Amino acid sequence: MRAVLSTKPFLLYRFTLMVDSLSLPFSFSLARTIIRTTFLHTSMNNGQTSIKRVFPVIALSVFAAMLGMGIISPLMPVYARDLGATGIWIGALMAGYAASKAVFMPFIARLSDKHGRKVVLGSGLLFYAFMSLFYMVVQEAWQLMLVRVVHGAAGGLVIPVAKAYVGEMSPKGEEGTWQGYYNAAFFGGIGGGPLIGGLLYQYFSKMPPLFGTFDTGFVAAFGAMSFLNLIGAITVFIFLPESLMHGRGRPRPSFRSMWQSGMMRGILSLNAIEHLGRTAFFSFIPIYGGLTLGLSTGETGTLLTTQVALSALLQAPFGTLTDRFRSKVSRRTLVIGGGCVIVAFMASAPFARNFWQLMVIAVIAGLTSSVMTPASSALSVGEGRRHGMASVMALTSVAISIGQAGGPFLGGIVQQIAGATEPVFYFAAFMVALGIGLFGVFTRKYQPDGARQMEHQPPGAPPTT
Numbered sequence: 001m002r003a004v005l006s007t008k009p010f011l012l013y014r015f016t017l018m019v020d021s022l023s024l025p026f027s028f029s030l031a032r033t034i035i036r037t038t039f040l041h042t043s044m045n046n047g048q049t050s051i052k053r054v055f056p057v058i059a060l061s062v063f064a065a066m067l068g069m070g071i072i073s074p075l076m077p078v079y080a081r082d083l084g085a086t087g088i089w090i091g092a093l094m095a096g097y098a099a100s101k102a103v104f105m106p107f108i109a110r111l112s113d114k115h116g117r118k119v120v121l122g123s124g125l126l127f128y129a130f131m132s133l134f135y136m137v138v139q140e141a142w143q144l145m146l147v148r149v150v151h152g153a154a155g156g157l158v159i160p161v162a163k164a165y166v167g168e169m170s171p172k173g174e175e176g177t178w179q180g181y182y183n184a185a186f187f188g189g190i191g192g193g194p195l196i197g198g199l200l201y202q203y204f205s206k207m208p209p210l211f212g213t214f215d216t217g218f219v220a221a222f223g224a225m226s227f228l229n230l231i232g233a234i235t236v237f238i239f240l241p242e243s244l245m246h247g248r249g250r251p252r253p254s255f256r257s258m259w260q261s262g263m264m265r266g267i268l269s270l271n272a273i274e275h276l277g278r279t280a281f282f283s284f285i286p287i288y289g290g291l292t293l294g295l296s297t298g299e300t301g302t303l304l305t306t307q308v309a310l311s312a313l314l315q316a317p318f319g320t321l322t323d324r325f326r327s328k329v330s331r332r333t334l335v336i337g338g339g340c341v342i343v344a345f346m347a348s349a350p351f352a353r354n355f356w357q358l359m360v361i362a363v364i365a366g367l368t369s370s371v372m373t374p375a376s377s378a379l380s381v382g383e384g385r386r387h388g389m390a391s392v393m394a395l396t397s398v399a400i401s402i403g404q405a406g407g408p409f410l411g412g413i414v415q416q417i418a419g420a421t422e423p424v425f426y427f428a429a430f431m432v433a434l435g436i437g438l439f440g441v442f443t444r445k446y447q448p449d450g451a452r453q454m455e456h457q458p459p460g461a462p463p464t465t
Helices: 011-041 046-072 076-082 087-115 118-136 141-155 159-169 175-204 216-239 255-260 262-292 297-324 331-347 355-387 389-418 422-442 449-455
Strands: none
Touching: 046 118, 046 159, 046 175, 046 216, 076 087, 076 141, 087 118, 087 141, 087 159, 087 389, 118 141, 118 159, 118 216, 159 175, 159 355, 159 389, 175 216, 175 297, 175 355, 255 262, 255 355, 255 389, 262 297, 262 331, 262 355, 262 389, 262 422, 297 355, 331 355, 331 422, 355 389, 389 422
């Protein structure tokens, strides 16, 4: 590792720090809320006691893992540049992690469905911690690329398995609630990590190089990532019991049977295409706000942070509401309705002429995400009970990764062809509408749980609870 980093700050680095400085308070208050509400939320019956007891362990491990990954996110482009990486190498480094994770997730998930969650999740966090140390000793850009790829494989051991554990332990009828709590821990860690990483680097980089060779700023950041994941691994191995479906009763995963399910096709289409549109939209909001409307970086950062913070903070309460009123408004309806609302506001973005008009769109995007994500996650839990929980969660995560990777790329192509930013917003709105439309078509035969129960009851029988 080179001991000296160029002192010239990169615009992206400074902008990221500014954005995350606004979201850090949300992250810590969110983590505290998760732990507190988990212990107070449910009544003391058998099904609910299990999730009540184990969820703080999952929340802590996921929050720690995402906080650790977030710590290095603003530093990675700077670190790669210091190792001599060019623009294309930097792009490959950022994509390599996501691509590796997407490749490994389905296979790791099938292993987890057969042999249990605890060992796979704990091993993934331990592997995360171990691989974090290798960032400190790389000397060339290709070595950094190799570490990123292997680190992505470790990510495939953590994210879908943790989400599957929560889905498996969730009492029937409370899937949206607990998936909302999980998403809150996930986004809370992502929101707080970059600021901590930036502060660690700024403070420790002023110190002399470690052993005369290693940049102490990077050592501090990578060491913190390793330490946080180690805490998560220890917590899982000591305090987390195996999930309820460990052993022979676990459904055998089958990707073919999953694709034959209309609900599964709908969920995958929604996650890939809708996220593609959303990512393209918010990737170009700073460009439109800064270049077209003349907004400051502080204002554009506030727009992005507002959307992320609202989505993170409202996941849990909206997840509870989707469960409570699911007999009146189905989860499928919430997904389609929320999608239609955000499509309309996305398409109106080119007509915004000031900060506050864009702020309305950011607020609506955060609110609709808070409604749609727990509802779609709860539907994924239902499919997981049929096909294998971790396998389903892995495929949905892969679909999201594909959408998030393709959105900025395709948006850039649209902007280059059109020679303007406004058409990107129309493209994003169209893609979200397409994802919602495919979801609606594939799930048109869906019936809520209550309707299925009534359908199978003999005439005159009392309703089931």
